[in-house]
Amino acid sequence: MTSKSVEDYLKALYVLSRNGKAVATTEISQYFKIAPASVTEMLKKLAEQGYVKYSPYRGSALTEKGFKVAEKVTRKHRLLERFLRDVLKIDKDMVHPQACEMEHSLSDKAAESLCRFLKHPDKCPDDEKIIPPCDLPFYSCEECMRLHSKGLEEVGKRKENLVALSALKKGQMGKIFFIRGGRNMLQRLLDMGLTPGTRISVIQAAPFEGPVEILVRGSKLALGRGIASKVFVDIESQSL
Amino acid sequence: MSCHSPSSSKNRKVDRKSGKHLTIALAGNANVGKSVIFNQLTGSNQIIGNWPGKTVERAEGKLHFEGHDITIIDLPGIYSFSTYSLEELVSREYVAFEKPDVVVNVIDASVLERNLFFTIQLMEMEAPLVICLNQMDSAKKKGITIDAKKLEAVLGVPVVPTVAIRGEGMHELMKTAIEVAQHKQYVRKPVVEYGDEVETRINNLARLIEFEKLELGYPSRWVAIKLLENDPEIRKLVSSKSEDVIHASETLSEEISRIHREPCFAVIASERYCVATRIASDVQRQNLLKTTFSEKLDWVTTHKVFGYIISIGVITGLLLWTFTVGNFLSSLLSNAFSFLEPVDPKVSGPILSIIWNGVFGGFVAGVTLIIPFVIPFYLVLAMIEDSGILTRVAFMMDSAMHKIGLHGKAIIPLILGFGCNVPAIYTTRIMETRRERLLASFAITFAPCAARTIVILGLVSVFVGIEWTLALYAIDILLIFALGRIALKVVPGKSTGLIMELHSFKVPSLSVVSKQTWTRTKSIIYMVFPIYIVGSVAVQALYALGVFEPVNNAMSFITVTWLGLPAIAGTLLIFGVIRKEFILLALVAIYNTTNLALFLTPVQLIVLALIGMIYIPCLATIMMLGKEFGWKAATIISAANIASAIFIGGIAFRLLTLIF
Numbered sequence: 001m002t003s004k005s006v007e008d009y010l011k012a013l014y015v016l017s018r019n020g021k022a023v024a025t026t027e028i029s030q031y032f033k034i035a036p037a038s039v040t041e042m043l044k045k046l047a048e049q050g051y052v053k054y055s056p057y058r059g060s061a062l063t064e065k066g067f068k069v070a071e072k073v074t075r076k077h078r079l080l081e082r083f084l085r086d087v088l089k090i091d092k093d094m095v096h097p098q099a100c101e102m103e104h105s106l107s108d109k110a111a112e113s114l115c116r117f118l119k120h121p122d123k124c125p126d127d128e129k130i131i132p133p134c135d136l137p138f139y140s141c142e143e144c145m146r147l148h149s150k151g152l153e154e155v156g157k158r159k160e161n162l163v164a165l166s167a168l169k170k171g172q173m174g175k176i177f178f179i180r181g182g183r184n185m186l187q188r189l190l191d192m193g194l195t196p197g198t199r200i201s202v203i204q205a206a207p208f209e210g211p212v213e214i215l216v217r218g219s220k221l222a223l224g225r226g227i228a229s230k231v232f233v234d235i236e237s238q239s240l
Numbered sequence: 241m242s243c244h245s246p247s248s249s250k251n252r253k254v255d256r257k258s259g260k261h262l263t264i265a266l267a268g269n270a271n272v273g274k275s276v277i278f279n280q281l282t283g284s285n286q287i288i289g290n291w292p293g294k295t296v297e298r299a300e301g302k303l304h305f306e307g308h309d310i311t312i313i314d315l316p317g318i319y320s321f322s323t324y325s326l327e328e329l330v331s332r333e334y335v336a337f338e339k340p341d342v343v344v345n346v347i348d349a350s351v352l353e354r355n356l357f358f359t360i361q362l363m364e365m366e367a368p369l370v371i372c373l374n375q376m377d378s379a380k381k382k383g384i385t386i387d388a389k390k391l392e393a394v395l396g397v398p399v400v401p402t403v404a405i406r407g408e409g410m411h412e413l414m415k416t417a418i419e420v421a422q423h424k425q426y427v428r429k430p431v432v433e434y435g436d437e438v439e440t441r442i443n444n445l446a447r448l449i450e451f452e453k454l455e456l457g458y459p460s461r462w463v464a465i466k467l468l469e470n471d472p473e474i475r476k477l478v479s480s481k482s483e484d485v486i487h488a489s490e491t492l493s494e495e496i497s498r499i500h501r502e503p504c505f506a507v508i509a510s511e512r513y514c515v516a517t518r519i520a521s522d523v524q525r526q527n528l529l530k531t532t533f534s535e536k537l538d539w540v541t542t543h544k545v546f547g548y549i550i551s552i553g554v555i556t557g558l559l560l561w562t563f564t565v566g567n568f569l570s571s572l573l574s575n576a577f578s579f580l581e582p583v584d585p586k587v588s589g590p591i592l593s594i595i596w597n598g599v600f601g602g603f604v605a606g607v608t609l610i611i612p613f614v615i616p617f618y619l620v621l622a623m624i625e626d627s628g629i630l631t632r633v634a635f636m637m638d639s640a641m642h643k644i645g646l647h648g649k650a651i652i653p654l655i656l657g658f659g660c661n662v663p664a665i666y667t668t669r670i671m672e673t674r675r676e677r678l679l680a681s682f683a684i685t686f687a688p689c690a691a692r693t694i695v696i697l698g699l700v701s702v703f704v705g706i707e708w709t710l711a712l713y714a715i716d717i718l719l720i721f722a723l724g725r726i727a728l729k730v731v732p733g734k735s736t737g738l739i740m741e742l743h744s745f746k747v748p749s750l751s752v753v754s755k756q757t758w759t760r761t762k763s764i765i766y767m768v769f770p771i772y773i774v775g776s777v778a779v780q781a782l783y784a785l786g787v788f789e790p791v792n793n794a795m796s797f798i799t800v801t802w803l804g805l806p807a808i809a810g811t812l813l814i815f816g817v818i819r820k821e822f823i824l825l826a827l828v829a830i831y832n833t834t835n836l837a838l839f840l841t842p843v844q845l846i847v848l849a850l851i852g853m854i855y856i857p858c859l860a861t862i863m864m865l866g867k868e869f870g871w872k873a874a875t876i877i878s879a880a881n882i883a884s885a886i887f888i889g890g891i892a893f894r895l896l897t898l899i900f
Contacts, residue, residue, distance in 0.1 A: 138501065139501070139503070139506055140502070140506065143497065143501070143502060143503045143506075147497075185737075186506070187320075187505065190506055190509035191322060191357070192319060192741070193353070193354050193513060195509055195513050196502060196506060198513075203542075204539075204542045206542065206544065206636060206638065208639040208640075209642075210636065210638050210639040211648065211738050213542055213635065213742060217353045217513070217517070218350075218351050218352070219351040219353075219741060220538075221739070221742065222634075222635045222738055222739070222741075222742055223737070223739060224638055224647055224648070224737035225638075225639070225737075226735075226737040227737035227738070
């Protein structure tokens with residue numbers, strides 16, 4: 001079990017880092033509104049524990065271990081935000097700080113149940129950021145919901161680090177592992193060839209939150225950004 | 241819904257024996273060339289173009305081939321037999337219940353794997369099948385070679401390679417289709433063997449279905465697969481007859497999901513694709529090749545900068561081309577006709593002269609308005625459609641269209657709306673939900689169609705200036721977005737995301753483009769000329785009789801006081817509902833001159849054009865709206881048009897008075 005402050009730091013790195021790039025210490029100190037010196041001290045500690053790769057001048061980046069923790073906390077945070085806003089109708093300004101408090105004590109099992117209860121939401125209420133996927137080894141939420149209604153057995157965990165297709169850059173390739181969404185959209189994507197394990201590559205991504213053009217099974221497909229942010233892939237070797 | 245009456249199927253069987261009459265259905269993915277083949281075979285002019293969803297309802301045509309009377313059915317393009325869309329549902333019911341003698345599965349050879357996914361489903365339907373391996377030329381351009389004989393052997397279905405656009409392989413295709421129809425080479429063994437754990441369960445369920453004698457009209461194996469996929473329609477159908485089968489299917493699909501840790505329908509889709517992949521890699525060879533020209537075009541047209549420039553260029557280019565060429569041709573034609581202008585311009589003359597004036601005026605208006613504007617517009621539109629650029633415009637415009645609750649594909653009917661609103665509203669069927677079709681249609685009613693363009697050009701370009709014409713169009717596009725956003729608030733609901741195949745670019749085919757232009761122009765000429773001539777006579781006669789006075793007076797508060805137009809505008813606008821050009825036509829008829837600047841100030845000309853552009857959809861469009869969405873929706877949309885026209889027209893009048 002990681003401590004609250006560790007989780008907060010990892011989450012900050014997760015949020016501040018763009019495309020896995022290192023984050024400068026000053027950026028983190030501005031984020032928390034505390035002195036850079038204490039940030040540095042904390043980062044060194046995190047590096048010792050293997051959560052962060054820290055270099056004094058280049059900044060710090062999450063390790064795979066750190067990424068997993070950060071993603072999980074961020075997921076809990078954004079799920080809680082949805083819950084507080086949509087179900088409890090809590091004031092907009094209150095949602096974020098409240099979720100920040102609750103995210104650390106929410107167990108993994110409770111987070112899974114919350115996700116099902118909220119009907120697997122895809123974005124958080126304030127800034128439309130994607131809620132990271134869970135690590136249950138399902139291809140779709142449909143399966144999770146259905147299996148759970150029949151008494152969920154132990155299903156194990158997914159090993160891959162999944163990224164939303166919408167976050168992929170031009171030329172990147174990935175293998176589809178998880179699609180968030182209801183039956184209709186899922187069926188349509190399956191029919192177009194996006195079956196589990198299918199390799200896709202991104203040909204082009206339009207600006208202004210425009211669609212993503214992908215190559216799948218020899219055909220070119222345009223997916224709106226909303227749909228692309230519900231398709232999760234494991235990024236493969238980046239050369240193309 | 242297709243109904244399955246026993247008498248009709250009996251008749252069909254009689255026909256089959258005599259071998260005289262055959263029905264051949266064309267089925268396949270969107271944009272693989274079904275309509276091209278349909279046109280080739282039947283000589284009809286189904287609209288074709290390089291974007292998915294042209295055929296929204298099945299088309300029927302006749303063909304006489306080597307002593308056979310053949311009916312060809314062109315089914316809409318679909319990717320699967322699930323129930324994602326109405327087209328998929330209708331198509332599968334057609335294949336199952338109407339039992340065409342042969343289904344010709346048209347396949348895009350350059351995307352073999354994805355197309356085979358649908359072929360497999362057709363085989364599961366146990367339809368007598370011929371595969372038409374189309375677009376062999378574009379496959380070759382992509383460096384793909386396909387061994388058709390091998391594909392035939394693997395599938396156990398005749399395969400005919402074709403290049404439909406050039407008519408290659410059509411004869412062979414028909415011969416093969418007739419052969420299959422006559423010998424009924426049904427596929428007996430299941431070609432698609434799923435994995436053992438799935439296959440045994442399909443067989444068990446199929447046996448149970450056969451045992452229960454459900455008589456659903458569909459093959460038992462297919463029903464079994466659909467039940468395992470939890471297809472809502474089939475489930476409903478079966479549950480009304482046998483709860484046992486439903487229970488069995490639930491247990492079995494549950495077992496399959498447990499084994500694969502995926503929903504059963506995903507397992508089945510994956511397995512189908514597995515088979516498709518295996519077959520495709522067996523029969524095709526991908527040669528290494530340089531980037532094709534089409535690829536480069538693709539890169540440019542979806543580029544983050546050039547893509548927008550090209551998209552906007554396509555839309556404005558289409559309009560500018562129509563304006564400039566139209567203006568030029570129009571003035572040429574008017575000059576040619578001017579020496580024929582009737583010598584006696586009096587409206588109050590004897591009846592005969594009124595009629596002659598009217599007929600002649602209507603005819604001249606038809607020739608000088610329709611020919612010069614409509615033909616160039618449709619010519620370029622057909623080229624744009626055939627090239628494949630429309631899907632790229634849809635791609636680039638997706639995020640903008642989301643602002644009015646639609647996705648990128650909606651730009652396609654909107655652009656078609658610049659030609660004529662009626663087919664454009666029909667084309668909104670490419671959108672997924674009723675709500676989206678309604679929103680798109682609402683936006684379309686503000687798209688300045690060819691008729692409105694004629695009014696705008698006739699009033700504004702000629703007498704005020706081309707820059708004001710462009711300003712009017714700019715205002716109109718802003719208006720579409722502003723009102724679209726309001727409509728979005730009024731019609732709540734979730735928007736669907738874009739899922740669209742981007743097909744390869746093609747060099748527009750001369751014959752397709754010219755045929756398409758002619759088909760569209762012809763339908764307008766046939767419809768418009770009689771209306772013009774009769775309408776023109778009616779306007780002159782009614783004017784001579786003084787019928788317009790009370791109408792004009794009744795509307796004068798709006799037309800004169802609020803909009804600053806002459807009182808006659810009341811009459812014009814009422815006639816304009818029938819067809820928008822009547823605004824111009826009636827004006828010419830009433831003033832009996834084509835030099836409208838003598839009677840109207842520039843401000844009045846601009847305001848009248850603006851009002852004419854947006855004040856109400858024409859009668860044909862209202863009918864179409866009523867047919868597609870019900871009269872309530874049609875009335876509301878029309879009312880919204882009227883309200884916004886009055887509002888904007890009044891503001892425009894006051895602002896323009898400051899400028900001029």
